[in-house]
Ligand SMILES: Nc1ncnc2c1ncn2[C@@H]1O[C@H](COP(=O)(O)OP(=O)(O)OP(=O)(O)O)[C@@H](O)[C@H]1O
């Protein structure tokens with residue numbers, strides 16, 4: 001308990017410090033405030049244009065797709081704020097930043113995630129919330145108690161799932177010098193998986209995204225349950241709960257890979 | 271035995287590296303058959319350091335100094351042997367050990383680049399759980415020697431190298447650790463800052479009995495601070511002894527330079543080797559155990575009138591160079 | 603010519619030694635390829651053609667667009683940005699070669715590399731699993747090649763102009779990013795502009811974006827026939843001229859500034 005509150009306090013301090021640092025470069029901040037939402041707006045335009053010229057994709061109407069998209073952006077934003085530093089692990093290792101973390105009496109993963117706390121991710125959150133709110137209204141999503149709870153479970157799960165995957169890929173840089181590119185791959189994958197209903201893919205691809213690399217749980221399955229939309233596969237049980245479980249599972253897996261990587265670093269150096 | 275703050279026992283570290291060949295053919299070769307080489311950076315190193323010592327850990331580039339320090343503070347795990355800091359092993363009790371450790375890598379800063387120095391201090395205060403009263407007191411004390419208040423509100427990126435180094439040293443001492451590792455703390459600094467840093471190390475050592483391990487290429491640092499030096503070359507400790515002893519055994523002789531009033535002289539002495547330097551200057555090389563400097567001077571002044579004289583202390587640079595050269599020869 | 607050819611060779615060698623990165627980039631491209639093909643297949647399900655483009659043409663559109671994306675990955679902007687940051691760009695400017703030719707050679711080197719490493723593999727994978735990206739006819743193909751060269755020049759000049767901006771504002775931060783998003787959406791790189799509402803289409807005709815991706819690709823798939831294609835290439839030429847002049851003007855200005863302030 002004591003350590004928990006200590007880390008909580010630390011996180012607050014670091015948040016404060018990093019906001020202060022961010023304000024040192026106001027031009028950047030404004031740039032991000034424009035460019036990040038722009039990206040999502042363009043994504044939305046794409047969906048709108050295609051659905052209005054063609055048809056509902058995989059049986060998902062525009063409104064439902066907006067809901068899906070918004071949900072995806074929110075968990076993306078959260079995971080960026082909490083875990084984006086794992087993307088730079090390779091860089092931090094080669095720059096010797098890791099050595100410094102190792103001589104501080106704090107958990108190393110915590111330092112990775114919070115020492116350069118990235119509140120830029122919040123610029124993703126804002127459009128995410130707007131898009132999601134619009135999606136909720138347009139797709140007439142009911143904020144009942146059960147729905148709200150499921151939504152929260154799904155968000156926590158999706159954030160943890162993303163965080164876990166980021167960590168696994170980031171931790172690869174303990175072994176591979178240039179793992180930055182892998183992050184690009186994952187980025188593309190997430191980008192697409194979040195934007196479109198997954199049942200437009202052939203069953204084998206959807207199977208991979210469900211059972212092997214479960215990115216379908218990030219927003220597709222929970223959204224399909226919350227909106228009663230076509231999920232392609234008929235999975236048993238509460239899909240939001242599944243998202244939560246899969247997310248926590250992947251987060252723990254990520255921590256494990258990170259620990260193994262750290263041990264490797266301690267035995268090999270950079 | 272009780273007072274051993276640091277105890278290294280057959281500490282070894284091997285690095286396995288893949289050699290990258292160049293050119294198109296090399297690129298293809300790297301793809302299929304990477305060449306692996308084993309580098310033994312630290313090789314069965316043992317020493318014991320007691321509380322309050324200042325130890326100079328020196329050696330040529332690539333000797334394994336930084337690697338040893340990294341193993342002592344838990345950044346790297348040893349391939350063989352072990353090290354105990356305050357009785358604990360950094361391999362499995364790192365967080366506990368580093369609580370009582372200060373580390374400065376001269377090449378890299380641990381301060382926040384974009385923030386005023388003071389903010390980094392505040393952060394460290396929270397990391398090391400130093401309560402405010404103690405922190406204020408420590409900071410005042412550190413400031414007295416390092417004068418950090420001059421730039422405490424300046425972003426670290428705008429500090430000069432010397433200011434940054436002073437900041438880094440203060441940052442490493444804020445939680446008053448009992449052991450301080452300094453890896454090249456004076457690299458690239460001017461005479462004044464070097465002096466301030468030496469003074470700082472000396473004072474904290476006297477005042478708090480802080481144990482200091484210092485690596486440096488500036489032997490003046492060593493001469494000013496360390497009673498004991500450990501010399502490592504190619505991963506192997508080649509010497510571990512008090513500074514004076516080392517000089518004594520390496521250079522048994524000393525030099526006396528005299529300037530005589532008369533230009534015309536024929537000085538001879540059975541216990542000194544004499545070389546003339548210019549028209550009326552002489553260099554006398556003698557061994558301390560055979561004749562004292564005073565006796566030698568009186569012998570000479572009995573024959574000629576001495577206008578000026580000078581006893582040359584052995585130059586530590588020569589000593590070290592000699593040891594490096596010898597251990598290199600031993601390797602071959 | 604020698605130093606520039608050497609630059610191209612260096613680039614090739616460098617790229618070859620980054621085997622791992624090559625592979626990873628390729629994987630990304632393949633993901634992109636399949637995702638777009640599934641996307642369009644889902645959109646076309648039961649629909650014959652939209653805006654006189656059928657499913658097969660649309661699939662070819664997306665394949666060619668991915669390939670163009672590879673060709674258009676231009677590094678001049680980043681090179682300048684890195685150098686300005688590290689403060690050694692003035693050194694480059696004072697070298698006895700025209701550094702922009704140097705940057706250009708570097709980028710051409712990149713194109714050559716990516717033809718070998720990415721484009722050919724992508725064409726193979728696409729032919730095997732998705733669609734054989736055949737041009738509408740030989741004439742269409744030749745016109746396509748010409749217009750791609752023009753597109754490349756337009757893209758390169760835009761990048762170089764942005765690169766020059768870094769001299770004024772040390773770091774324009776995500777401004778470059780914003781530009782990239784604008785190009786991606788407005789040039790029809792993923793969704794052709796002909797699906798956009800008519801007003802937007804009409805406006806975009808007067809902007810350079812559609813001439814970067816959509817125009818060459820629609821020549822390739824035969825949506826644009828040879829005569830309008832020639833007109834389009836003429837428009838591209840006008841844009842090249844415009845951007846070229848602008849680039850020259852800014853470059854002279856920057857060079858003068860560097861001489862004065864020493865970078
Ligand atoms: N992470 C690593 N991987 C591979 N080899 C390494 C690594 N770190 C150090 N080495 C090698 O180990 C040897 C000792 O390096 P170390 O950094 O300890 O030397 P040093 O005594 O600190 O030298 P300097 O005075 O130059 O700082 C060198 O030969 C170096 O190349």
Ligand SMILES: [Mg+2]
Nearest residue numbers: 335336337453
């Ligand atoms: Mg070193």
